Amino acid sequence: MKSLLTFPKGGIHPPEFKTQTQGLGIEIMPVPDELELILGQHIGAPCQPTVGKREEIGEGALIGEVKKGLGVPLHAPVAGKIKDIGNSVHPVRVSAPSITLTVNREAAAVRYERQAWQNLDAAELLTRVHDGGIIGIGGAGFPTHVKLKPPANSPVDTLILNGAECEPYITADHRAMLEYSAEIVEGAKIILKILGIKECHIGIENNKPDAILAMTKAAEPSSPDASVKIRTLQVKYPQGSEKQLIQAITGRKVPAMALPSAVGVVVQNVATAKAIYDAVVLRKPLYEKVITVAGKGIGRPANLLVKIGTKLKDIVDYLGGLQPGLSKIVFGGPMMGFAVSSLEVPVTKTTSAVLFLTKDEIDTKPHSQCIRCGWCLDACPMGLEPKEIGLHVEAGRSEVTEPFGVFECFECGSCAYVCPAKRPLVQFVRLAKMKAKRPQ
Amino acid sequence: MMMLVKIRYIVLAALFFVVAPLAAQAEGLIVDQTFSGKKEITVKLSGAVDRKVAENVGNYTVFEEADPDIxxxxxxxxxxxDSKSVTLQFKAPLNTAKTHVVTAQGLAGIDKTTFKVSKSYLGYLFGIFISALLINNFVFTKYLGLCVFFGTSKKKSTAKGMGVVFTVVMVVSALMSWFFFNFILTPFNLNFLQIVVFIGLVSLTVQAVDTVLRKVNPILFNSFGVYLVLVIANCVIIAVPLILANNNYNIFETFMLALGAGGGFLLALYLMSSVSERLQLAKIPPTFKGLPIAFIVAGQFAMAFLGFSGLQLF
Amino acid sequence: MSKQQELDDQSAAPAGLWKVSTSPHLKSSESVEKIMWTVVACLAPPLILSVFVFGIQTLLITAVSVISCVAVEWLSQKALGRPVTIKDGSAVLTGMLLAFVIPPGVSPLLPILAAVFAIYIGKHLLGGIGYNFFNPALLGRAFLLASFPVAMTSAWLPPVKNLAIFSFLNRSIDAVSTATPLAVMKEKGMVAFTEIFGSGTDLYTSFFFGWRPGCIGETSGFLLVLGGLYLLYRGYITWHIPVSLLGTIGVLSWIFGGQGYMTGDPLLSLLSGGAILGAFYMATDYVTSPSNKTAKIVFAIGIGALTVLIRLKGGYPEGICYAILLMNPLSTVLDGWFKPKRFAPPLGGAK
Amino acid sequence: MANDKSSMQLITRGILSENPIFKLALSMCPAVGISTTVMNGFMLGIAVLFVQVFSSVTISTFKNVIHPRIRIPTYTLTIATWVTVIDLVLAAYLPEAYAKMGIFVKLIVAFAIITMRLEMFACKEPVKDSFWDGLGMGLGFMIGMMVIGFVRELLGSGAIFGFDVLGFKPLLFFILPSAGFFVVGLMMAFFNWIEVYYKRSKGLK
Amino acid sequence: MKNIITIVIRLTVSCLLAASIMGLCFIFTSNAKKHNEHVQEQRVIYDLLGYKNGAKIPDSLALHEVYRYVISGGDRQSIGYLVPQGHGKGFFFVNIDLNGGLLASKTVALGDTEALDPKTRDKAIEQAAGPGYTVKFADQTIVVTNNGKRIAYLLGGKFQGFKTFVNVMLAVDPEFTILGLAVLEHEEDPGLGAEIVQDYFKNQFKGKAFEALKTIEVVKAPIPTEYLEALNGRVSEEASGKLREQYKDKAIYALTGATISSKAVAEGVKGIVTKFAYRLNVLDKILQEQQLAVSF
Structure with missing residues (x-):
């Protein structure tokens, strides 16, 4: 038996909590009366609205675009009327510019037809990706068309699709791989064509055997031009982090402060591949996505296909309301997601899950002083020294934390997870990143 | 890098002083002679000898060098x-601190072979070094040089620079002081001028190191020059000549003492600096901030160094 | 409570009710308290055994030591205006360890003084848990050894006979005191040692199971090893320190411990002088040992070498206490020398 | 500036606000090393007082003829001379006390406090003020040493000035050299605390 | 240039000034120093002889210093003694070979105070030993007489303690029974080995006869209370004498926690006395044979 792929250093094994939703099929959530579309959903410059107040628009219509700088356009998820262009509650930033859309329930749903893409050239495909408003919807929100145009000095030879989904609770990608296997594989092939390369690996953690099976079938390994390979990964957090995934699959190490393209690799989430398929083959822009709603704090956990801009309160209403004992609402996974304080927050392109965690699911103990057990050193997949960063930040000496590797930290939270003193190490790192001087 | 070169020279010099007396050992019938136990002397011979002669107790006379009549x-x-080693067993325990003189008759046909047995001189020299470095560490057990110790032990780099400069100045000034003490002060009965002469020599050494360094290696000077000023007004450096004058050390012993004292100072500074880097992160009660806490930490170090007390290596 | 009710009746949930903190929201079930109390629990069996070996006196000394440590911790934290954390068990652990390294026959006043020194001066003045440089229990012992050299080197009790565990109470210690095996060996030599403690397998088994004079912590090697193995199993300590420490002591004692080279008795050196307690419970103290694995090995080898040096050439028969104290401040230095290996150096090579 | 300072002020400054041991933290070596008894502290205090006063007066007297370029060597020479004198005197007349103080009498030559007073005060001020300043600093040092010696002797050997007061030795630890660090550290903190407390109570008024 | 000259001149002047101050001080104090050291030594001696705290010292009491030298030259070694002839009468130099046979005896004209100075004394011995021989001072013994009758010997000695050397002075009577022990210098641990200076340890040696001393042992046991009281001088002279008699053949009780130091002292004392007894025997025989009129 072949030993499973993984990265060698660090990592943790948090409980998975996936049973709640992993058996539930993707459920299409009815469109609520009102959507709140945040203009800056991606990394880069936020969109400028291209529509006016009280304007009537159709489903998939362009409502915002980026004229200057890095970014992708924003589309209307449904037909409706622009109610307002103002500010909305934002999950991370407290508030952000947004467009409020009142749904027009009379309008007929748009039907998308499959179009041949094999004859198009890479540039055209790339334009379609851009026009579809595709960003890395695994969580980072980096505009995909930029990622698919790697710098000339570092040629890319491998594409990796990330189906690891190592965060506890989340099963959205798992379900997507089961239900959209063919689309994902086709999306991968589109990306391969854009990049002009032949090799694609889809990494999936061992705890999703059905997804591995489905994807392997879709990849048609027996066909002569099989370029997409399914790789089974060991269950370990943070397996889904770019650098760790690349090391697990290719054995290459992405240098500190560098992008995967430095070692000739492009990484995309499986959900992004599906979105690329939609944008290129169906010419359907990215305006809806699969999210996992789980936790003991919600009436009915589910994998939902929701429109971008759906507010949390609508989801809560749809899924049976909040449950007693709810203590924390987390956007994203429990390891790297962020807690929100309001149900007014809308779903964005990068939302992969909304977790309603009760008291017994999270740790609410106050933190104590560092006892230098060094467990965080063992847990850190990057080989950093979280304890030193924490101690320095606590002493008000954030400026000198660079030697301990603050800027290499991608905030996976492994250190804080294992810390017996329950120290908020990730928060310390974030503080340090603000104060310390970045090397060049 | 420069410091590495310097350290290498120091090590080479130390090696020379250690090896030189070794090479001076005479060759002959007796290859090696040691105290092998409390009541034992073992003699290794270059060739096989007659068992009958070698095992006759009457053929040996052994006495302590200072007491030839006993x-x-x-x-x-x-x-x-293998007939090549003789073990002499005594009735009473030997005083291994003293040199013993063994005379053997008729061994290997030689009428009379006389040799001395003592604890290895190298070991003794090394003992002086270790003693000054650890057992009687100048900072933690002799309480010298505290002003500089507390002043410059905040950063590791400073501590290292300071320690190295100290060691160099200490060795040079100690050797010079030894020379003055033995060839000028003692013969002319001018011992009461000790203090003036020694402090003068220290200042001179500092000035010389300063000048030489400035000319020969400006880079090194830039990194270490600042510490030179601090060296003069420091008791640790004047203590070494005073101790050697007290104990009538010879030049090798003086060298070892100075090297050990300097090394010990470097060690103490380095330890303290690494600790105080950590201390700066701690929440110290406000009245203890700064020197008081440094003193308490130094006290804890001194307690740990009590572990070396009574250590007798050779 | 009110939060709960509001959630219950499903009214519009106002903002700010839920905990908002940074990721990760999931944390492991380990905690400082759990670790400390587990170690304390591992130390309980040897303590219970010691009652049968030396009498009820040991329990008394341990109780005094633990209570005074906790009390001093409470007082220091109150006095310094810090949150009181006596529940986390670290003071209890210090008290236990302190009692384990002092002779069982000393006056109960001694552990109280040591507690003040160890907890207040050794720990809280330096910033509390996590900021001390020296193992507080050993610092307390060193303080006692310096202050009461006679009591600390002579108040050893011989094992009691016929389970007469109350026999040493109300008796002057002078009348019953004896010497530890290593002290006998150091002062009188191997012959006297064999005379008193026997030799061969009998010797090893009686040492391993605790039937000989010594401090509580050094008598029962067996139970201490068991506790240590449990800590290893739980992942609270790693093998690096105990294995390399005991290995170093064994090897060096074998090479230098006897009359000539390579004739020492490694097993005896490990079973006596608190080597096991030091290796599993003292040297592995998180705060005062390095965090990095390589650094841990170097640290432990250093302790082992110093222990053998002090035992054979130094002024104390046991040695491991001072060896650990001497290496403790070096853990910071070692952590600086042996940094964890980074995932990958930045482009253009390592800095 | 110093003209309006009375002799009393100069003395009290040395003893209290600029105490060489607790406030300026200079010349700590003997404070840790030999302060095991009040007597030792007193003896070394006397020696330092002597050297300080005589050096201050000497330098102040000759301040106009000392060439600024050889200022420091002159100070060193002056101090070394007076240290030699006190060293010889103590060795001759008080051999027992001298033996206890060991090398530290000779080491007065390297005390930063003396050089500092010469550089900062004696080389600028009139002879009379320098005398009082030297006296104050010397007394401050002596008192500091004696206070530390008092604590250590009382706790370490249960005696004061060699007279057994407690009848037993409470904590032998305190006559051990390493305790010197603790006592000095704790006392410094204690004086800091008094200062803070004093300032606070004043502020409240 | 002018600057330099002024600096040099002023520096020279100040150096001269400093040197003269120190020189003067040295001259004034050196004699006092010698005197005080001598007084100190005398005090230890009389303390050991039992004249404590300024008790009146009888005029008939006299101290005679005998110096021992190791003389080596060629392939021969011998022991040279400098024995006083009497107050102001100079000394005898007695050269004895290693087997106790006389090699030479000469008179050496050396003043009493001159003999105190090591350098002058060494020179005189060198002359007496003859050319080609090197001399090395070994030790010094004081013979105490009362009305011309020997009552005690004072022996100095240095031996290895637990840490460094222990320097002691011993008083023994003509039968080599120990009269007293004084610890002059030591570096033992405070509270442990340093207790060797305490009366309750030192006084245990008092009254130990030569024969008992030869096989002396150190035991690890608490000192019986009444003996302890006696050792500490808390009982009457009579009672303590009785106890001393009672314990005179017993072992030395070790200091608690400092067995090694205690043993070192016992062994050291034993070594000093046995060596001295052997040598005195040899010297006395020669003195008698040669009928040298020494002062004691």
Whole structure:
């Protein structure tokens, strides 16, 4: 038996909590009366609205675009009327510019037809990706068309699709791989064509055997031009982090402060591949996505296909309301997601899950002083020294934390997870990143 | 990098002083002679000898060098299996701190072979070094040089620079002081001028190191020059000549003492600096901030160094 | 409570009710308290055994030591205006360890003084848990050894006979005191040692199971090893320190411990002088040992070498206490020398 | 500036606000090393007082003829001379006390406090003020040493000035050298605390 | 240039000034120093002889210093003694070979105070030993007489303690029974080995006869209370004498926690006395044979 792929250093094994939703099929959530579309959903410059107040628009219509700088356009998820262009509650930033859309329930749903893409050239495909408003919807929100145009000095030879989904609770990608296997594989092939390369690996953690099976079938390994390979990964957090995934699959190490393209690799989430398929083959822009709603704090956990801009309160209403004992609402996974304080927050392109965690699911103990057990050193997949960063930040000496590797930290939270003193190490790192001087 | 070169020279110099007396050992019938136990002397010979002669107790006389009239009572003499080593067993425990003189008659046909048995001189020298470095560490057990110790032990780099400069100045000034003490002060009965002469020599050394460094290696000077000023007004450096004058050390012993003292100072500074880097992160009660806490930490170090007390290496 | 009710009746949930903190929201079930109390629990069996070996006196000394440590911790934290954390068990652990390294026959006043020194001066003045440089229990012992050299080197009790565990109470210690095996060996030599403690397998088994004079912590090697193995199993300590420490002591004692080279008795050196307690419970103290694995090995080798040096050439028969104290401040230095290996150096090579 | 300072002020400054041991933290070596008894502290205090006063007066007297370029060597020479004198005197007349103080009498030559007073005060001020300043600093040092010696002797050997007051030795630890660090550290903190407390109570008024 | 000259001149002047101050001080104090050291030594001696705290010292009491030298030259070694002839009468130099046979005896004209100075004394011995021989001072013994009758010997000695050397002075009577022990210098641990200076340890040696001393042992046991009281001088002279008699053949009780130091002292004392007894025997025989009129 072949030993499973993984990265060698660090990592943790948090409980998975996936049973709640992993058996539930993707459920299409009815469109609520009102959507709140945040203009800056991606990394880069936020969109400028291209529509006016009280304007009537159709489903998939362009409502915002980026004229200057890095970014992708924003589309209307449904037909409706622009109610307002103002500010909305934002999950991370407290508030952000947004467009409020009142749904027009009379309008007929748009039907998308499959179009041949094999004859198009890479540039055209790339334009379609851009026009579809595709960003890395695994969580980072980096505009995909930029990622698919790697710098000339570092040629890319491998594409990796990330189906690891190592965060506890989340099963959205798992379900997507089961239900959209063919689309994902086709999306991968589109990306391969854009990049002009032949090799694609889809990494999936061992705890999703059905997804591995489905994807392997879709990849048609027996066909002569099989370029997409399914790789089974060991269950370990943070397996889904770019650098760790690349090391697990290719054995290459992405240098500190560098992008995967430095070692000739492009990484995309499986959900992004599906979105690329939609944008290129169906010419359907990215305006809806699969999210996992789980936790003991919600009436009915589910994998939902929701429109971008759906507010949390609508989801809560749809899924049976909040449950007693709810203590924390987390956007994203429990390891790297962020807690929100309001149900007014809308779903964005990068939302992969909304977790309603009760008291017994999270740790609410106050933190104590560092006892230098060094467990965080063992847990850190990057080989950093979280304890030193924490101690320095606590002493008000954030400026000198660079030697301990603050800027290499991608905030996976492994250190804080294992810390017996329950120290908020990730928060310390974030503080340090603000104060310390970045090397060049 | 420069410091590495310097350290290498120091090590080479130390090696020279250690090896030189070794090479001076005479060759002959007796290859090696040591105290092998509390009541035992073992002699290794270059060739096989007659068992009958070698095992006759009457053929040996052994006494302490200072007491030639007191012959020590021998219990037995045993020749090893290869006939090349003799073990002398005594009736009473020997005072291994003293040099013993052994005279053997008729061994290997030689009428009379006389040799001295003492604890290895190298070991003794090394003992002085270790003593000054650890057992009687100048900072933690002799409480010297505290001002500089507390002043410059905040950063590791400073501590290292300071320690190295100290060691160099200490060795040079100690050797010079030894020379002055033995060839000028003692013969002319001017011992009461000790203090003036020693402090003058220290200042001179500092000035010389300053000038030489400035010319020869400006880079090194830039990194270490600042510490030179601090060296003069420091008791640790003047203490070394005073101690050697007190104990009548010879030049090798002086060198070892100075090297050990300097090394010990470097060690103490380095330890303290690494600790105080950590201390700066701690929440110290406000009244203890700064020197008081440094003193308490130094006290804890001194307690740990009590572990070395009574250590006798050779 | 009110939060709960509001959630219950499903009214519009106002903002700010839920905990908002940074990721990760999931944390492991380990905690400082759990670790400390587990170690304390591992130390309980040897303590219970010691009652049968030396009498009820040991329990008394341990109780005094633990209570005074906790009390001093409470007082220091109150006095310094810090949150009181006596529940986390670290003071209890210090008290236990302190009692384990002092002779069982000393006056109960001694552990109280040591507690003040160890907890207040050794720990809280330096910033509390996590900021001390020296193992507080050993610092307390060093303080006692310096202050009461006679009591600390002579108040050893011989094992009691016929389970007469109350026999040493109300008796002057002078009348019953004896010497530890290593002290006998150091002062009188191997012959006297064999005379008193026997030799061969009998010797090893009686040492391993605790039937000989010594401090509580050094008598029962067996139970201490068991506790240590449990800590290893739980992942609270790693093998690096105990294995390399005991290995170093064994090897060096074998090479230098006897009359000639390579004739020492490694097993005896490990079973006596608190080597096991030091290796599993003292040297592995998180705060005062390095965090990095390589650094841990170097640290432990250093302790082992110093222990053998002090035992054979130094002024104390046991040695491991001072060896650990001497290496403790070096853990910071070692952590600086042996940094964890980074995932990958930045482009253009390592800095 | 110093003209309006009375002799009393100069003395009290040395003893209290600029105490060489607790406030300026200079010349700590003997404070840790030999402060095991009040007597030792007193003896070394006397020696330092002597050297300080005589050096201050000497330098102040000759301040106009000392060439600024050889200022420091002159100070060193002056101090070394007076240290030699006190060293010889103590060795001759008080051999027992001298033996206890060991090398530290000779080491007065390297005390930063003396050089500092010469550089900062004696080389600028009139002879009379320098005398009082030296006296104050010397007394401050002596009192500091004696206070530390008092604590250590009382706790370490249960005696004061060699007279057994407690009848037993409470904590032998305190006559051990390493305790010197603790006592000095704790006392510094204690004086800091008094200062803070004093300032606070004043502020409240 | 002018600057330099002024600096040099002023520096020279100040150096000269400093040197003269120190020189003067040295001259004034050196004699006092010698005197005080001598007084100190005398005090230890009389303390050991039992004249404590300024008790009146009888005029008939006299101290005679005998110096021992190791003389080596060629392939021969011998022991040279400098024995006083009497107050102001100079010394005898007695050269004895290693087997106790006389090699030479000469008179050496050396003043009493001159003999105190090591350098002058060494020179005189060198002359007496003859050319080609090197001399090395070994030790010094004081013979105490009362009305011309020997009552005690004072022996100095240095031996290895637990840490460094222990320097002691011993008083023994003509039968080599120990009269007293004084610890002059030591570096033992405070509270442990340093207790060797305490009366309750030192006084245990008092009254130990030569024969008992030869096989002396150190035991690890608490000192019986009444003996302890006696050792500490808390009982009457009579009672303590009785106890001393009672314990005179017993072992030395070790200091608690400092067995090694205690043993070192016992062994050291034993070594000093046995060596001295042997040598005195040899010297006395020669003195008698040669009928040298020494002062004691």
């Amino acid at each position: 012959i020590l009572a021998l219990g037995s003499a045993t020749l090893g299996h």
